[in-house]
Amino acid sequence: MKIRIVVAALAAIGMLAASCVADDPDPVGDAMAAVGEQASGASELQPGATINFVGDEFSFTPMEVNAAPGAYKATFTNIGTVRHDITFEDGTKIVADPGEAVDFDLDIPDEGMPFICSIPGHADSGMVGAIITAQTPVELVSAQEPAVAGFDVVEPDPAAPPYDLRDPRAPQRGEGPGITLVAGGAPDGGDLIDVELEMTERLMTVAEGYEQAVWTFGNTVPGPVIRTKVGDTVRVHLINAPENELSHSMDFHASQVAWNDEMRSIAPGEELIYEFVTEYAGVWMYHCGTDPVIHHIANGMFGMVITEPAEGLPPMDDEFFIIQHEWYTGPQGETSSMAKMDVAAPAPDFVMFNGVAFQYLDNPIEVETGKEIRLFVLNVGPSIDSSFHIVGTIFDSVTKEGVHLTRGNEGNWGSQAVDLAPAQGAIIELKAAEDGLYPFVTHAFNFPGRGALGLLQAGDGVPK
Numbered sequence: 001m002k003i004r005i006v007v008a009a010l011a012a013i014g015m016l017a018a019s020c021v022a023d024d025p026d027p028v029g030d031a032m033a034a035v036g037e038q039a040s041g042a043s044e045l046q047p048g049a050t051i052n053f054v055g056d057e058f059s060f061t062p063m064e065v066n067a068a069p070g071a072y073k074a075t076f077t078n079i080g081t082v083r084h085d086i087t088f089e090d091g092t093k094i095v096a097d098p099g100e101a102v103d104f105d106l107d108i109p110d111e112g113m114p115f116i117c118s119i120p121g122h123a124d125s126g127m128v129g130a131i132i133t134a135q136t137p138v139e140l141v142s143a144q145e146p147a148v149a150g151f152d153v154v155e156p157d158p159a160a161p162p163y164d165l166r167d168p169r170a171p172q173r174g175e176g177p178g179i180t181l182v183a184g185g186a187p188d189g190g191d192l193i194d195v196e197l198e199m200t201e202r203l204m205t206v207a208e209g210y211e212q213a214v215w216t217f218g219n220t221v222p223g224p225v226i227r228t229k230v231g232d233t234v235r236v237h238l239i240n241a242p243e244n245e246l247s248h249s250m251d252f253h254a255s256q257v258a259w260n261d262e263m264r265s266i267a268p269g270e271e272l273i274y275e276f277v278t279e280y281a282g283v284w285m286y287h288c289g290t291d292p293v294i295h296h297i298a299n300g301m302f303g304m305v306i307t308e309p310a311e312g313l314p315p316m317d318d319e320f321f322i323i324q325h326e327w328y329t330g331p332q333g334e335t336s337s338m339a340k341m342d343v344a345a346p347a348p349d350f351v352m353f354n355g356v357a358f359q360y361l362d363n364p365i366e367v368e369t370g371k372e373i374r375l376f377v378l379n380v381g382p383s384i385d386s387s388f389h390i391v392g393t394i395f396d397s398v399t400k401e402g403v404h405l406t407r408g409n410e411g412n413w414g415s416q417a418v419d420l421a422p423a424q425g426a427i428i429e430l431k432a433a434e435d436g437l438y439p440f441v442t443h444a445f446n447f448p449g450r451g452a453l454g455l456l457q458a459g460d461g462v463p464k
């Protein structure tokens with residue numbers, strides 16, 4: 001039932017018409033009609049028949065096929081907007097891009113067999129099914145129901161590679177990997193920030209002893225910080241690496257563009273140009289918006305755009321960026337757990353700054369005593385609020401989501417913690433009053449012990 005509603009809704013807004021094969025005027029209708037015929041035929045399919053499977057975000061139709069053991073023809077049609085596969089227990093794996101229908105041979109064993117979409121997150125989101133025969137054991141049939149029990153504990157692996165420390169210094173405008181500032185190079189005569197951004201899938205140590213299969217912008221988690229000024233044109237050449245397994249996309253919160261144009265998903269090997277003019281100042285999130293969005297964000301596909309006012313921010317010696325996010329640990333060497341992150345009350349295994357739990361506790365960020373420093377802080381979630389606080393300091397200048405607390409204001413008001421819901425950002429200024437250590441945390445205090453704890457070190461870190 002669910003699939004029909006989703007298909008009808010997508011067809012109504014024209015998405016499927018735009019993304020499906022051009023030479024079939026009604027690919028969705030045709031695929032669904034084939035499935036419908038199958039369902040209305042004999043209750044148990046016989047060898048030699050053709051079995052039609054349809055996949056989309058995120059289900060198979062049918063979820064259950066009753067068939068006698070034997071050899072069949074089969075077709076897998078992807079009517080969704082991202083790549084899917086149908087993978088059977090015997091190892092048969094058929095991949096179909098959006099709008100594609102793939103014919104294949106299928107041997108059904110005596111006891112039947114389950115099938116899933118093997119793309120990370122897709123089975124957890126509902127892409128599971130089974131071929132049932134008369135001999136299928138009852139416990140295997142019931143095993144198709146999604147598990148609701150607790151999650152497995154993932155043990156640390158002493159052999160996991162050490163993590164790569166992320167340099168927290170904020171880049172200057174036009175600075176960073178793949179980023180070029182072309183003065184006067186924009187179509188409107190303004191400055192152009194040119195960004196070459198490849199989306200990759202790789203292994204990364206996200207906490208000591210925990211190596212995960214992450215998805216990235218620019219091969220790092222978080223992706224590169226892109227710094228601009230109001231009025232700049234940002235031209236991003238987005239590449240989905242050909243060796244990747246998944247479709248990906250980009251959503252710049254700093255931009256105002258149509259969701260189904262620049263933000264569309266692209267398959268491995270595809271590229272697109274995402275161009276926008278930065279009209280508003282702020283600390284903006286960017287992220288992959290491909291379904292399931294929560295998994296693509298949580299598995300590493302996020303980053304920060306800093307847009308300064310047209311006249312620029314007052315210069316400051318020390319500027320850093322801090323991005324808070326959650327990690328829902330999957331098995332060692334695999335992606336984060338979609339099942340863990342997608343519950344109503346999520347319990348992340350780690351909450352961390354700039355991609356790795358505790359990295360700035362192990363490697364304190366050095367600042368100068370008594371000098372004002374500037375932090376660009378962003379919470380990318382995907383689901384949990386941050387209360388950003390630095391022990392032993394008071395924030396005297398805060399610009400959060402367009403609201404400004406000014407240093408030296410009448411009454412001398414200050415700020416102790418900046419509340420950032422997922423996708424909110426702020427510029428925070430403060431100073432370390434004396435030599436020593438200043439821990440920074442989210443003041444939601446169940447999380448510093450899970451990784452959201454770093455240190456600012458003023459002077460040599462030793463109080464005088």
Ligand SMILES: [Cu+2]
Binds near residue numbers: 248288290301
């Ligand atoms: Cu993605």
